[in-house]
Amino acid sequence: MPTVHVRLSQRVPETLAPELMKRLFFAASSIEEFQLFTEDGSVVGVELTLNSADSAGVAEKIDRVVAEQVLTQRPLAPRSVWESPVVRSEFTDAFPELLAQDTVVVSGEGQVGFAEPLISLFGYLDRRLRAIALSLEGAREYQYPTLLPTSVLDRFGYFGSFPQFPMFVTRLHNDIDVYADFVERYREEQRVPDDLFAHCSNTDYCLPPTMCYHSFHQYQGRELAGGSVITARGKSFRYESRYHTSLERLWDFTIREIVFMGTPEFAAECRNSVMRQTFALMEELELAGGCEVANDHFFANADTAGKILSQRMMELKFEPLLPVAADRSIAVGSFNLHGHFFGESFDIKGPDGGPVASGCVGFGLERLGHAFLSQHGSDPARWPTAVAQEIG
Amino acid sequence: MPTVHVRLSQRVPETLAPELMKRLFFAASSIEEFQLFTEDGSVVGVELTLNSADSAGVAEKIDRVVAEQVLTQRPLAPRSVWESPVVRSEFTDAFPELLAQDTVVVSGEGQVGFAEPLISLFGYLDRRLRAIALSLEGAREYQYPTLLPTSVLDRFGYFGSFPQFPMFVTRLHNDIDVYADFVERYREEQRVPDDLFAHCSNTDYCLPPTMCYHSFHQYQGRELAGGSVITARGKSFRYESRYHTSLERLWDFTIREIVFMGTPEFAAECRNSVMRQTFALMEELELAGGCEVANDHFFANADTAGKILSQRMMELKFEPLLPVAADRSIAVGSFNLHGHFFGESFDIKGPDGGPVASGCVGFGLERLGHAFLSQHGSDPARWPTAVAQEIG
Numbered sequence: 001m002p003t004v005h006v007r008l009s010q011r012v013p014e015t016l017a018p019e020l021m022k023r024l025f026f027a028a029s030s031i032e033e034f035q036l037f038t039e040d041g042s043v044v045g046v047e048l049t050l051n052s053a054d055s056a057g058v059a060e061k062i063d064r065v066v067a068e069q070v071l072t073q074r075p076l077a078p079r080s081v082w083e084s085p086v087v088r089s090e091f092t093d094a095f096p097e098l099l100a101q102d103t104v105v106v107s108g109e110g111q112v113g114f115a116e117p118l119i120s121l122f123g124y125l126d127r128r129l130r131a132i133a134l135s136l137e138g139a140r141e142y143q144y145p146t147l148l149p150t151s152v153l154d155r156f157g158y159f160g161s162f163p164q165f166p167m168f169v170t171r172l173h174n175d176i177d178v179y180a181d182f183v184e185r186y187r188e189e190q191r192v193p194d195d196l197f198a199h200c201s202n203t204d205y206c207l208p209p210t211m212c213y214h215s216f217h218q219y220q221g222r223e224l225a226g227g228s229v230i231t232a233r234g235k236s237f238r239y240e241s242r243y244h245t246s247l248e249r250l251w252d253f254t255i256r257e258i259v260f261m262g263t264p265e266f267a268a269e270c271r272n273s274v275m276r277q278t279f280a281l282m283e284e285l286e287l288a289g290g291c292e293v294a295n296d297h298f299f300a301n302a303d304t305a306g307k308i309l310s311q312r313m314m315e316l317k318f319e320p321l322l323p324v325a326a327d328r329s330i331a332v333g334s335f336n337l338h339g340h341f342f343g344e345s346f347d348i349k350g351p352d353g354g355p356v357a358s359g360c361v362g363f364g365l366e367r368l369g370h371a372f373l374s375q376h377g378s379d380p381a382r383w384p385t386a387v388a389q390e391i392g
Numbered sequence: 393m394p395t396v397h398v399r400l401s402q403r404v405p406e407t408l409a410p411e412l413m414k415r416l417f418f419a420a421s422s423i424e425e426f427q428l429f430t431e432d433g434s435v436v437g438v439e440l441t442l443n444s445a446d447s448a449g450v451a452e453k454i455d456r457v458v459a460e461q462v463l464t465q466r467p468l469a470p471r472s473v474w475e476s477p478v479v480r481s482e483f484t485d486a487f488p489e490l491l492a493q494d495t496v497v498v499s500g501e502g503q504v505g506f507a508e509p510l511i512s513l514f515g516y517l518d519r520r521l522r523a524i525a526l527s528l529e530g531a532r533e534y535q536y537p538t539l540l541p542t543s544v545l546d547r548f549g550y551f552g553s554f555p556q557f558p559m560f561v562t563r564l565h566n567d568i569d570v571y572a573d574f575v576e577r578y579r580e581e582q583r584v585p586d587d588l589f590a591h592c593s594n595t596d597y598c599l600p601p602t603m604c605y606h607s608f609h610q611y612q613g614r615e616l617a618g619g620s621v622i623t624a625r626g627k628s629f630r631y632e633s634r635y636h637t638s639l640e641r642l643w644d645f646t647i648r649e650i651v652f653m654g655t656p657e658f659a660a661e662c663r664n665s666v667m668r669q670t671f672a673l674m675e676e677l678e679l680a681g682g683c684e685v686a687n688d689h690f691f692a693n694a695d696t697a698g699k700i701l702s703q704r705m706m707e708l709k710f711e712p713l714l715p716v717a718a719d720r721s722i723a724v725g726s727f728n729l730h731g732h733f734f735g736e737s738f739d740i741k742g743p744d745g746g747p748v749a750s751g752c753v754g755f756g757l758e759r760l761g762h763a764f765l766s767q768h769g770s771d772p773a774r775w776p777t778a779v780a781q782e783i784g
Contacts, residue, residue: 029566061568105610108597111537113606119535143511145503145644146538146599146627154583163571163578167563168588169599171631172555174421176453179555186555191546196560197589205500207538207561214505218497235538235627239563252537 001032004048004055009063011042015075022297023069025241026164027061030054032242072305076312079293082279082320088288091325094378095246103378110244110251112366117380120391122369126233126256129363132277133231133258136270142232144214147205152217156345158209161298165209165238167251173201207237211257212360216346219261223349224356227262229270233365247370248330254365260358262350267337267359274361275335278320286384287375289322294334322371332371333363393424396440396447401455403434407467414689415461417633418556419453422446424634464697468704471685474671474712480680483717486770487638495770502636502643504758509772512783514761518625518648521755524669525623525650528662534624536606539597544609548737550601553690557601557630559643565593599629603649604752608738611653615741616748619654621662625757639762640722646757652750654742659729659751666753667727670712678776679767681714686726714763724763725755 012020017036020043024034033049046062048055098104098118105113114122133139147169153159159166172182182199186192208214215230236255243249260270275291282289294317295308311317316338319331336359342348343355350356376383380391404412409428412435416426422444429437438454440447490496490510497505506514525531539561545551551558564574574591578584600606607622628647635641652662667683674681686709687700703709708730711723728751734740735747742748768775772783 026566026571027568064568105534105536107537107606107609108539108541111539113534113536113610115532115534119533122535140507141511142497142505142507143514144497144505145499145642146629147500147503147644149500150584157578157582159578159584160575163564163574164566167561167597168592169559169561170589171559174418174556174631174633176419176456179418182555183552186549186551190549192542192551192595194595196595197562197592200560200589203584203586203588205559214499217499218505237538239566241566250537252539 001049001051002053002055004050004058005037005045006048006055006059006062007045008043008066010066010071011044012066012070013075014038014041014043016070016073017043019073020066020070022243023065024062025243027065028058029241030058069304074305074309076293076309079315080290081293081318082275082291084279084282084287084289086283086286086288088323088375089326091323091374092377093246093325094373098373098378104247108251110240110249112247112250117378117391118369121372121380121383121387122254122365124387124391125363125368125372126254126365128281129256129278130231130233132274132281133229133256135277136229136258136260136273138227139229139231139258142215142218142230144211144218144232144234146207146235148208148213149217150204150206152213153206153209156342158213161296162209164241167207167237167239168203169205169207170197170200170202172199208234209238210236210362211255212259212342212362215257215259215360216342216348216358219348220346221348223353224261224351226351227260227266227270229261230259232257232259247366247373248324250366253367256363256365258361260360261343261348261356263352264337264339264357267357271335271337271359271361275318278333278335278361282320282322284384284386285372287322287372289320289329289371291318291320291335293317294319294331322368322375324371324374330367330371332368333361335359335361393441393443394445394447396442396450397429397437398440398447398451398454399437400435400458402458402463403436404458404462405467406430406433406435408462408465409435411465412458412462414635415457416454417635419457420450421633422450461696466697466701468685468701471707472682473685473710474667474683476671476674476679476681478675478678478680480715480767481718483715483766484769485638485717486765490765490770496639500643502632502641504639504642509783510761513764513772513775513779514646514757516779516783517755517760517764518646518757520673521648521670522623522625524666524673525621525648527669528621528650528652528665530619531621531623531650534607534610534622536603536610536624536626538599538627540600540605541609542596542598544605545598545601548734550605553688554601556633559599559629559631560595561597561599562589562592562594564591600626601630602628602754603647604651604734604754607649607651607752608734608740608750611740612738613740615745616653616743618743619652619658619662621653622651624649639758639765640716642758645759648755648757650753652752653735653740653748655744656729656731656749659749663727663729663751663753667710670725670727670753674712674714676776676778677764679714679764681712681721681763683710683712683727685709686711686723714760714767716763716766722759722763723756724760725753727751727753 030052037045318335321329340355425441713721732747
């Protein structure tokens with residue numbers, strides 16, 4: 001595959017390099033690999049490995065990403081709200097060993113299966129987080145289906161803010177002639193034909209990019225008498241392009257979710273309670289890490305920079321970040337307040353008759369497990385006693 | 393919506409009426425409801441509620457279903473291999489009550505969420521079935537991702553036999569220009585545009601219609617030294633058209649799966665052991681029911697009738713059927729032998745160097761739970777003591 005060096009039309013300050021790196025694979029599907037080049041504290045070029053010959057077209061797309069999605073951002077100083085007393089200088093990349101033992105199995109892009117002791121470890125972490133959820137007043141647990149109506153995400157304009165993540169579900173159009181035509185084509189070609197979508201007509205369902213949308217959908221059009229808390233564990237899906245790696249950034253992953261709805265004070269208290277209890281759990285699990293103000297990865301348009309800035313200024317989103325290597329941490333969840341956004345979008349009324357305020361907390365169980373393995377290794381005998389006892 | 397009476401071109405013997413009913417909603421998406429009309433022991437017509445005016449086109453499609461998929465079948469006398477000593481004459485339709493309590497939540501077609509005590513009940517049933525799986529020699533548990541590569545189903549021609557069931561997963565084509573065009577359209581229309589697929593290009597993944605395909609994919613190209621047993625719990629998906637109802641025929645459901653690979657004798661022994669232990673479990677759970685020879689619901693083509701006949705004659709598939717009403721039972725799982733079919737399709741070699749023989753057992757947890765609720769009611773205080781104690 002050709003390697004080409006592309007010079008950026010505008011220089012990118014190194015402080016914004018992570019923002020550029022996060023977006024490059026979404027710029028064009030022909031980018032197989034990339035490496036940034038810097039001069040005098042600025043990114044000035046990108047070396048690309050391409051699966052197509054159109055390097056000029058790709059260069060133009062990258063310039064647009066830089067202009068619209070990177071340089072529009074205002075870097076803010078990190079603000080930390082928790083720092084684990086645990087300090088760690090050694091990390092394990094357990095993945096190759098787990099692969100060799102068939103303890104993890106890669107079945108597709110960003111799709112990983114796993115066996116014991118990981119099933120028990122992830123189950124243990126989930127039980128602890130579930131207990132935090134159920135400590136909140138009136139909490140109720142649900143198990144939701146996987147499919148989510150597309151109309152649920154349409155209600156609050158999800159696809160306009162995050163067109164890069166969602167996965168849509170379709171099927172052959174329900175008609176004996178369509179089935180028969182398709183089967184004939186399929187038998188001729190011995191594979192699903194490239195024009196599959198010509199036989200499909202349904203776009204009613206998609207896969208949930210996160211779990212809390214199931215809860216807002218469930219409560220749509222209702223009036224809540226007081227504060228409500230819902231917790232759920234389930235599968236979520238995000239197209240992560242070529243960013244998938246080990247258990248860190250799966251396309252197909254498991255979230256333990258906690259949603260709270262009520263007055264703004266109730267939502268804030270719930271979030272703060274979950275944060276306090278989570279930090280205590282991390283310390284009990286002897287995990288190094290911290291928690292910082294964060295923002296969502298909106299797809300750029302005219303108001304993106306403003307959205308990100310106000311989200312950060314109002315501290316609506318915090319992320320617990322756990323180191324997985326000497327120079328790298330990953331977010332294992334997020335603690336969010338939504339104001340009245342979802343109450344308005346889903347017509348959910350609160351105790352005062354107006355749209356309910358809400359917040360949610362989600363933990364990526366595979367990511368949390370991955371950080372745990374990176375810090376404690378894959379041998380259960382070396383895990384903190386409380387964990388080892390429970391899953392022994 | 394118009395109601396029309398369609399006279400069939402060929403009479404269908406009443407013994408084949410269930411086969412016709414199973415297929416009618418797949419004949420044309422315009423059929424909203426139907427009712428069969430019989431004369432002298434034969435189905436002679438269908439009353440249809442249609443969401444379109446093309447009743448002649450629909451009549452023609454139904455005639456084709458009758459000719460190709462129904463009259464080609466040879467009804468065989470049922471053969472029972474187990475009959476529960478538990479006899480039951482009263483049944484509960486717990487669903488309306490569970491809905492009223494928010495214990496179940498309908499979120500889409502064939503998509504149902506649930507709260508306690510159902511989460512614990514389904515979890516208990518799963519633990520008992522998992523223990524049966526782990527009683528088999530060398531059994532190993534896996535948790536698989538949800539997404540399944542389309543190529544896995546292509547390997548053994550799934551889409552040619554069951555084009556009506558699968559759901560495909562796609563996403564916007566990964567390119568900043570596609571995202572930007574889509575977002576512009578989306579903002580104009582305030583909803584996902586009808587021509588969504590014009591912005592999508594990926595057909596690499598689908599949703600698994602059952603769990604065992606993950607296991608065959610995992611072992612693809614390997615050589616097994618001895619008998620292997622894998623068990624997994626996970627989400628499976630089948631488009632059930634308008635047949636979805638309560639927890640009985642979900643589009644999106646949970647399977648506890650057991651796959652065994654080895655010599656044909658090993659596969660048969662595993663299947664028989666799981667069947668014996670399952671029947672004992674059903675009796676311990678005080679469930680009425682039986683188990684019969686069954687067949688897969690192949691989409692009709694020239695060789696369908698032969699496939700079904702040979703599957704039934706060789707007794708490759710048994711289904712445990714539990715009554716949910718005085719006049720109706722549902723299959724809550726299946727016990728299958730595959731011969732060398734998957735060993736050949738996935739190039740998995742057995743201890744003798746040839747393609748491995750395989751079999752699998754799958755339980756639909758929501759269906760099993762639904763049968764349990766229909767027979768025992770929704771009040772945990774009235775459930776068999778062993779269950780009530782475990783989840784109290």
